[in-house]
Amino acid sequence: MEIRLAKSYGFCFGVKRAIKIAEESPNSVTFGPLIHNKNEINRLKENFNVGLVEEIDEVAPKSRVIVRTHGIPKDKLKILHERDVEVVDATCPFVTKPQQIVEQMSEEGYSVVIFGDKNHPEIKGVMSYAKDPVVVLSVEELQKALPKLKERVATVAQTTRKFSEYTKIVNFLMEHKKEVRVFNTICNATFENQDAARELSREADVMIVIGGKNSSNTKQLFNICKENCPDSYLVENENELQPEWFEGKKLCGITAGASTPDWIIEAVIEKIKKIKV
């Protein structure tokens, strides 16, 4: 049986980069979880002594602090820089970009509309760089906020939002405002994993999707695979694999959610190789 990985799977560019930065900054703490994955955070603690603090006052003087992938609010970054600590910035460059854009647009006198979830750490960070930003997830919310906005509006999107939803926000703004300055800050990583899973699951006669059973993006991958390959299975790690899944199969496709580290994927592949079919 051939085992084939999807062309794109697992961690995105920003997460891979942040982990590399953390590995190269041992004996440090991250301010907030570096990424949304507990296994990986435990590994960084055990192998590199990279700890975790949740509050700024927990940061010890002279220590080394890593800023998380999603970024942090401007005022907190400022406090860190003012303290006697070494700041290592692991903010994804695709997140730094909207932070810079909304800061610049606010300076130029535009109203700022952010398409995203105001409770998500990424958006909390981006919001902190804008003056009186309006943060919305739907046209209905935007409609309510319309009277607050000037005739010149600049807009950015949370990196993981769907493009088709962003166009609805932009088209509504276009209809009601004289100028809309649209910055496409959506990152394709999630969609690249989905496209690759779709492609591979059309060929494979068994598909293994690796990721958290509560992870929304993993479930989306699993649903895509199941549409094309009825023998698709979702596992969190190698212990959940069942030998009978692979009986008589010729091509086993593998993909993984955006929060699944490579070492878990490798362990799953090794286990499948050992299953006699």
Added chain:
Amino acid sequence: MEIRLAKSYGFCFGVKRAIKIAEESPNSVTFGPLIHNKNEINRLKENFNVGLVEEIDEVAPKSRVIVRTHGIPKDKLKILHERDVEVVDATCPFVTKPQQIVEQMSEEGYSVVIFGDKNHPEIKGVMSYAKDPVVVLSVEELQKALPKLKERVATVAQTTRKFSEYTKIVNFLMEHKKEVRVFNTICNATFENQDAARELSREADVMIVIGGKNSSNTKQLFNICKENCPDSYLVENENELQPEWFEGKKLCGITAGASTPDWIIEAVIEKIKKIKV
């Protein structure tokens, strides 16, 4: 029988303004037809001695030249200003605006996309203010021009285009470029006439639509009226009215295309009043 005019009909703001300017500038010439209506151009010639020249070299020294509602290309305006003539600008302010925008955006280094018909006088004027503009009527045309465009694009629309078509252009640009600066330069006048015709034709039991039989916007008005009021008639002037249309009717609704002057509308109303029903 009651006779009721639609809440919005006939000439738009820019055309009314241009005619007023022409009436206040007698013994002059317009450079290109002032508006797209021969009856009105003849009236201005007869009553105010406002003539028409098609070529810049036909403009006599010391004469007074009126710039048409749709505007003219920048180089031609410059030649007029350099000559020994008085220039009276009747360009619609809603057309001057996109001219200014594309000039400014070109200066700021944006690629300029104009959604409109490159053969229409308005767009010929707007184009002349931009550096290497891309002028398109569809996403297919835009796709072909995509490699020519920088990552920062500014876009304007011909004033009479449909908003829903403009969103298609903008959404395609958003998907392919980092920044899209959208200026909503569409004028609502055409749609206001259509909305008002729809409203009135729902109440009326006979509708008279006044306008050129070849005028695209008049035909659109006629189709809207017919949907709601089967007894709808399209006439170019009062001579085409038939007394039997009004027999037993209670409410006669009236609307007119964007190129129909008020004096023709008034003549039609006077004739209907005289028909015994």
